[in-house]
Amino acid sequence: MLRSLVGSEMCIRDRIYNEQMFDLIDNIGKSDHLQIVDDHKGGVHVKGLTHVEVSNEEEVLNHFFRGEMNRSVAKHSLNEESSRSHAIFTLHIEAQSRIESSEKVILSKLNLVDLAGSERVKKTDTEGAGLEEAKFINRSLTYLEQCVVAATDRGREHIPFRQTKLTNILRDSIGGNSATLLVANIWAEREHLEETLSTCRFAARMMRVVNTPSQNVHQDPGQLLVKYERDIRQLKQELVMHDTLSGRSRINYDEYTDSEKAALRDEVEGYLTGTVENIELVNLRQMREILSCTRKIFGDMKGKVEQELRDQYTLSEKGAGKGGEARERADGNMGDAMQSDQGFSVGQAPDNAKPKDSPGLPSAAAKGQSRQDDREEGQTEGVAEAEGLDKTVALEPAGFRKRIPRSEAYEVFKAQSGSLMQSEVNAMQRQLIQAKREVKERGDGCNANKAKIDTMNRLLDTKRLEEHSKDRDQDTYVIDEEEYDAMRTIKECKADYRIQFDKLRSGKATVEALTASIRNSKEELLSSFDEWFLTQYGPEPVVTREKEPNSAPVIGAGGDVLDPDEAFEHLEQQRIMDKDPDSFAFTMATKKVKGEMNSMSGRPRGAAMRARNRKA
Numbered sequence: 073m074l075r076s077l078v079g080s081e082m083c084i085r086d087r088i089y090n091e092q093m094f095d096l097i098d099n100i101g102k103s104d105h106l107q108i109v110d111d112h113k114g115g116v117h118v119k120g121l122t123h124v125e126v127s128n129e130e131e132v133l134n135h136f137f138r139g140e141m142n143r144s145v146a147k148h149s150l151n152e153e154s155s156r157s158h159a160i161f162t163l164h165i166e167a168q169s170r171i172e173s174s175e176k177v178i179l180s181k182l183n184l185v186d187l188a189g190s191e192r193v194k195k196t197d198t199e200g201a202g203l204e205e206a207k208f209i210n211r212s213l214t215y216l217e218q219c220v221v222a223a224t225d226r227g228r229e230h231i232p233f234r235q236t237k238l239t240n241i242l243r244d245s246i247g248g249n250s251a252t253l254l255v256a257n258i259w260a261e262r263e264h265l266e267e268t269l270s271t272c273r274f275a276a277r278m279m280r281v282v283n284t285p286s287q288n289v290h291q292d293p294g295q296l297l298v299k300y301e302r303d304i305r306q307l308k309q310e311l312v313m314h315d316t317l318s319g320r321s322r323i324n325y326d327e328y329t330d331s332e333k334a335a336l337r338d339e340v341e342g343y344l345t346g347t348v349e350n351i352e353l354v355n356l357r358q359m360r361e362i363l364s365c366t367r368k369i370f371g372d373m374k375g376k377v378e379q380e381l382r383d384q385y386t387l388s389e390k391g392a393g394k395g396g397e398a399r400e401r402a403d404g405n406m407g408d409a410m411q412s413d414q415g416f417s418v419g420q421a422p423d424n425a426k427p428k429d430s431p432g433l434p435s436a437a438a439k440g441q442s443r444q445d446d447r448e449e450g451q452t453e454g455v456a457e458a459e460g461l462d463k464t465v466a467l468e469p470a471g472f473r474k475r476i477p478r479s480e481a482y483e484v485f486k487a488q489s490g491s492l493m494q495s496e497v498n499a500m501q502r503q504l505i506q507a508k509r510e511v512k513e514r515g516d517g518c519n520a521n522k523a524k525i526d527t528m529n530r531l532l533d534t535k536r537l538e539e540h541s542k543d544r545d546q547d548t549y550v551i552d553e554e555e556y557d558a559m560r561t562i563k564e565c566k567a568d569y570r571i572q573f574d575k576l577r578s579g580k581a582t583v584e585a586l587t588a589s590i591r592n593s594k595e596e597l598l599s600s601f602d603e604w605f606l607t608q609y610g611p612e613p614v615v616t617r618e619k620e621p622n623s624a625p626v627i628g629a630g631g632d633v634l635d636p637d638e639a640f641e642h643l644e645q646q647r648i649m650d651k652d653p654d655s656f657a658f659t660m661a662t663k664k665v666k667g668e669m670n671s672m673s674g675r676p677r678g679a680a681m682r683a684r685n686r687k688a
Contacts, residue, residue, distance in 0.1 A: 088237050089144055089157035090208045096139035096159070098122040108240050115181065116244050136161055146205070148196040156205045158212065158238050159186040168292075175295035179288040183245045187213065189257070190267070212236045217274055223247045224280040251285045254278045323354050328361050337365045344369065472610035481609065485601045493597045497590060504586040507579055514576035521569040528558040528565075 088094075093106040106120040126132050144156045163182040188209045191198070198206055215235040222231040223246055233243035246252055256275040258268045308325055315323050328336070340362055342348035353359055486494045535555050551559075627633060634642060648656050 088160070088212070088241075090205060091212070091237060093118065093237060094142075094157075095121050096142045097124060097135055108237065116241060118241065132163070146202055148191075148198050148202065150191075150196055154191075154196075155186065155188045156202075156209070158188050158209075160184070160241060161186075175292045175299055177290045177292050179290050181244075183242065185242065185245075187216075190270070192267070212238045215239055216242075217277065219243075219246060220274070220277050220281060224277060224282075247281045247283060249284060249286055249288075251283055252278065252281055325355065325357060328357075333361065333365070336361055337369070340365045341369060473608050475609050475613075478605065481605055482601055485604050486597075489604055490597055490600060493593065493600065497593045497597065500586055500590050500593065504583065504590065507582045507586060511576060511579040511583060514572050514579055517572040518569055518576060521565040521572065525562050525565045525569070528562045531555075531558050 095106065106118055108116065109119045111117055124131075124135055126135070139159070139161065143159055145153045146156050148154055161184040163180075163184075165180040165182065167178045167180070169176065190210050190213050191206050193203060193206055196202075196206070215232070216239055218235070219231055219233055219239045222228045231243075233239045244250065254275055256271050258264075258271050260268065311325060312323075324332070336358075339348060339351060343351055344366075351362065353362075532555060535552075645656070645660075648659055
């Protein structure tokens with residue numbers, strides 16, 4: 073079946089000479105930046121090659137012949153113009169049908185490969201550089217044949233495509249989703265019978281490669297979007313026609329306007345208050361708008377109720393943090409404001425809200441007396457149990473607040489006396505974050521300029537080497553427009569680099585100054601807090617502990633006081649002598665050997681140490 077197609081093409085020309093890749097379209101010498109990489113679709117392409125977009129056959133042939141002129145050829149006894157490299161001409165084709173759906177794009181990749189022929193050196197009489205070229209050609213063809221043999225063997229799990237650059241580039245063109253076609257050139261004369269048989273055997277092996285080609289179809293996103301918009305418009309027209317035939321007119325399927333949303337909200341409010349008995353549901357869009365209006369009405373009502381409660385009572389936000397609780401505890405008003413599950417406190421109870429004493433319940437004085445009696449009895453009964461335990465004296469001096477944890481007291485201090493210092497620290501921290509962000513931006517700018525300068529310098533070096541190889545006898549060197557643009561770019565980048573570097577150095581100095589200021593401010597804040605905590609809560613309670621066993625200093629044989637390590641070793645020796653005196657020598661020798669091995673960890677041992685000593 074014939075189809076009318078319209079498409080675009082992109083051509084790439086590559087040359088492999090002595091296992092080195094060259095760009096034949098943009099022939100600027102050896103291309104060290106060319107790399108064989110895998111794309112996201114599982115294919116293979118050479119990163120760094122020149123990609124040229126073409127639209128007709130003439131442009132394709134122009135680039136083809138231009139690359140053919142840049143190939144390396146040489147003369148030997150059998151061929152006047154023998155190709156000394158493998159050439160690959162790649163076409164990427166995108167085709168769209170004029171008749172079928174326009175969003176369907178067929179992607180194709182065509183590799184035209186010209187393999188350099190294998191040579192017998194004794195027949196071509198090549199030597200020197202030609203001999204080296206023949207070695208690389210024959211080796212790459214041998215590896216290509218190995219890949220073909222492995223591809224025809226169904227029992228092979230691995231195909232050695234990565235042995236050479238030629239087989240690595242062509243690994244998506246041999247078998248699989250490709251149509252492989254080999255054209256073998258032979259010389260049908262008796263003296264070249266061995267080469268002819270070898271070429272025919274290679275062609276026979278290539279015929280056994282299994283190919284399962286299939287179309288690579290891609291959907292154009294832009295065309296798909298146009299199609300979806302057209303389908304949506306047609307579906308809306310069908311809905312309008314269906315509603316008209318069913319007697320349901322004036323049903324809106326588009327987005328609601330502001331006036332329509334306001335009218336629907338009034339209708340929903342009337343339904344919630346009971347003035348509207350029922351709301352007719354016509355489509356899904358209306359139901360979503362009703363739910364949206366209900367959510368907004370609920371949010372407005374919630375905010376209104378909260379504001380009324382705040383105006384009537386003294387309320388606090390839910391989750392005010394430990395600082396608020398600590399301040400209440402510090403002020404001694406533990407019962408003034410309590411949090412509830414709904415996020416509000418009930419306010420401060422009036423003075424006359426205290427209940428009268430009930431005859432059935434003990435009074436506060438009676439409770440205090442009973443607690444005093446219990447304490448006296450507990451003191452007489454718990455003397456024996458208190459022996460051997462820590463004894464703590466925690467008497468609160470008169471005139472100080474009830475002691476709370478230092479973390480909570482620190483929150484109280486930052487909210488009250490130290491609020492100004494904390495605000496200064498927060499402001500400096502925000503300035504530090506902004507300064508670090510600016511330093512990063514300046515550093516990125518310097519790196520970008522440096523990379524651009526290096527790229528332009530490499531281009532200039534390549535141009536100079538190329539010009540020197542062409543005109544070695546000339547004393548003068550004339551630069552072209554591309555080199556002039558590169559020099560001008562380097563000059564501009566260097567000027568911008570100096571500016572960015574000066575700003576970077578100034579920004580780093582600002583960051584260091586802000587860091588030091590924040591550190592000093594925090595130290596000053598902590599010092600002020602220690603003084604405030606001492607004046608508000610008094611000194612720390614005195615804690616006395618009984619001496620632990622074996623805490624006395626250990627005296628050695630000479631009368632000196634041993635340090636902790638020596639004391640531990642002394643006690644260990646005493647323990648061994650008391651438990652098993654016969655094993656003392658074995659235990660100490662084993663411990664000494666282990667210590668020497670640990671001290672030698674990280675140093676060369678064995679054969680490596682002996683070799684190093686011999687060198688020394």
